[in-house]
Amino acid sequence: MATYQLNVNGERREVTVDPSTPLLWVLREELNMTGTKYGCGISACGACTVHVAGVATRSCMLPVSLVGERPVVTIEAIGKDPVGRAVQDAWVEKDVVQCGYCQSGQIMSAVALLKHTPKPTDTNIEESMGGNICRCGTYVRIREAIKTAAQRLQ
Amino acid sequence: MRSLILRNRVAGLFVSASFCAFGTWIIVSGALGQARDPSRSAASRAQGVTAWEQVYSVLTHARCINCHTATNYPQQGDDRQRHFANVVRGAEGKGVPGLNCASCHQETNADSTGVPGGHNWHLAPLSMRWQDLNDKPLSSAAVCRALTDRSKNHNLDGPGLLKHHEEEALVQWAWQPGRRPDGTMRTLPPLTHEEFVAATRRWVEAGTPCPTRR
Numbered sequence: 001m002a003t004y005q006l007n008v009n010g011e012r013r014e015v016t017v018d019p020s021t022p023l024l025w026v027l028r029e030e031l032n033m034t035g036t037k038y039g040c041g042i043s044a045c046g047a048c049t050v051h052v053a054g055v056a057t058r059s060c061m062l063p064v065s066l067v068g069e070r071p072v073v074t075i076e077a078i079g080k081d082p083v084g085r086a087v088q089d090a091w092v093e094k095d096v097v098q099c100g101y102c103q104s105g106q107i108m109s110a111v112a113l114l115k116h117t118p119k120p121t122d123t124n125i126e127e128s129m130g131g132n133i134c135r136c137g138t139y140v141r142i143r144e145a146i147k148t149a150a151q152r153l154q
Numbered sequence: 155m156r157s158l159i160l161r162n163r164v165a166g167l168f169v170s171a172s173f174c175a176f177g178t179w180i181i182v183s184g185a186l187g188q189a190r191d192p193s194r195s196a197a198s199r200a201q202g203v204t205a206w207e208q209v210y211s212v213l214t215h216a217r218c219i220n221c222h223t224a225t226n227y228p229q230q231g232d233d234r235q236r237h238f239a240n241v242v243r244g245a246e247g248k249g250v251p252g253l254n255c256a257s258c259h260q261e262t263n264a265d266s267t268g269v270p271g272g273h274n275w276h277l278a279p280l281s282m283r284w285q286d287l288n289d290k291p292l293s294s295a296a297v298c299r300a301l302t303d304r305s306k307n308h309n310l311d312g313p314g315l316l317k318h319h320e321e322e323a324l325v326q327w328a329w330q331p332g333r334r335p336d337g338t339m340r341t342l343p344p345l346t347h348e349e350f351v352a353a354t355r356r357w358v359e360a361g362t363p364c365p366t367r368r
Contacts, residue, residue: 020266042335043258043269044239056252061267066260109252116251128252130240 004064008033009077019065023057024048026064027074035075035104039133046132049105050074056112075104083153084111090149098136106132110146119150202360208345208353209319210294213284213301215343217328219291221276224283232341234289247277268335272327281306298364312358319354 003016008031015030027033027050036059039047043058050059053070078084087110090096097103106129113120113128120128125143134142212218220229228237244250249257259275284297292300300306301315310318319325329347331340345353357363 022267046239049257055254055256057256058258061258061264061269062260063264063266066262066264066271112252113250124250127240127242127244127250130242131253131257 002065004067006064006067007069007071009073010071015064017064019063021064022060023050023052023062023064023067023072024059027059027072033074033076037101037104039102039105044131044133045102045105046109047102047105049108049132051078051108051112054112054115056109075108078108078111081111083114083149086149086152087111087114087145090145090152094141094145094148096138096141096145098134098138102132102134102136103138106134106142110142110149113146114150114153118153120146198360199363202357202363203365205353205356205360206298206363206365207294209350209357210297212328212343212345212350213297214291215328215341217331217340217343218325219284221324222278222282222284223289224280224285224287225289228277229289243277247279248275263330263332265333268333268337270327270332270340273323275324293365293367295365295367298362302362302364312362315362316351316354316358320351 001016002019003014004026006013006015006026008027013031015026017026017030024036024038027036028038036050037047038060039045041060043061046058048058048060049056051057051073052059052062052067073081079088084107087107091103091107096106109129109132113124117124117128122143125146129139129142129146213222216229216232216234220231220234223229223243226243227241228243229235230237239253241253241255242250244254249255255275255277258269260269260271261273262271263269264271282300284292284300286292291297304310307315326347328343331342333339343350
């Protein structure tokens with residue numbers, strides 16, 4: 001066991017866990033932040049996506065020992081960010097969500113996309129969101145919502 | 155008196171110039187003599203090509219060639235399968251926003267989860283592709299030509315290539331590739347890093363010769 005000082009959503013959080021513990025389980029089990037979901041556990045589905053130093057990161061495969069000083073932002077705080085707010089509003093407007101399990105990861109990846117590519121093409125969206133799987137098949141609405149958010153942010 | 159000093163200075167200059175000319179003749183004639191020795195030159199080239207083939211055996215190992223693709227995606231595993239999760243190259247070889255290499259690959263290997271990592275994890279540029287579009291490794295001669303083409307290799311000369319093989323973090327990673335997700339160790343290239351650097355040095359010292367066959 002080791003103690004880590006994490007910067008999560010702008011707050012300093014101390015956890016004492018095994019160094020190999022994935023960030024996902026630190027968030028969910030130690031910090032009770034259950035908005036970030038466990039999907040596949042091997043970085044294949046994107047449900048566990050959070051931002052680490054601004055990079056959309058698969059928290060299920062990131063040992064907490066490798067987080068270091070880098071700030072972590074989760075779905076619980078992304079709405080405080082202007083881009084995050086626009087994406088969440090567009091998600092509601094387009095009624096994207098069906099079962100909802102993958103959507104926190106979808107939103108985190110969409111925000112990362114729009115922060116780097118304010119006017120994404122269909123190809124940009126397909127490539128950037130290609131690692132986020134939705135079993136309900138909401139991909140068409142996800143694309144519409146990303147374009148709506150992009151327009152609102154112009 | 156002044157004319158005597160001037161004459162001595164002129165004589166001194168002449169003597170100095172003669173020494174320089176003689177020295178230059180010694181050096182140039184020696185070099186030409188070496189170049190004119192065809193058996194020695196051929197031996198050096200043959201040794202260089204032999205060293206290159208050792209280098210090539212490493213470059214085409216999965217730990218290296220998986221990130222020297224000709225396609226829009228990296229590969230993974232010893233069977234060099236397409237990288238899972240729809241990972242794509244991106245404009246800078248680092249993936250795309252939302253799905254960067256750094257979305258999973260950290261500064262070091264994560265052995266507890268089986269994700270390899272190293273500093274500045276990225277794909278090699280397309281100019282340094284060592285495969286064709288069918289994921290088949292290019293020939294030894296083709297890879298050698300690409301590697302020594304300074305318009306393709308970030309303008310590296312022989313010593314620059316040696317330094318790259320010796321010091322680049324992602325090159326060194328190939329010999330510290332960490333564990334797979336199932337806990338077993340990833341395989342290593344056929345030479346040790348020291349042997350790889352030594353082979354590169356022999357190849358560079360021989361003038362980076364490439365095999366002549368296509």
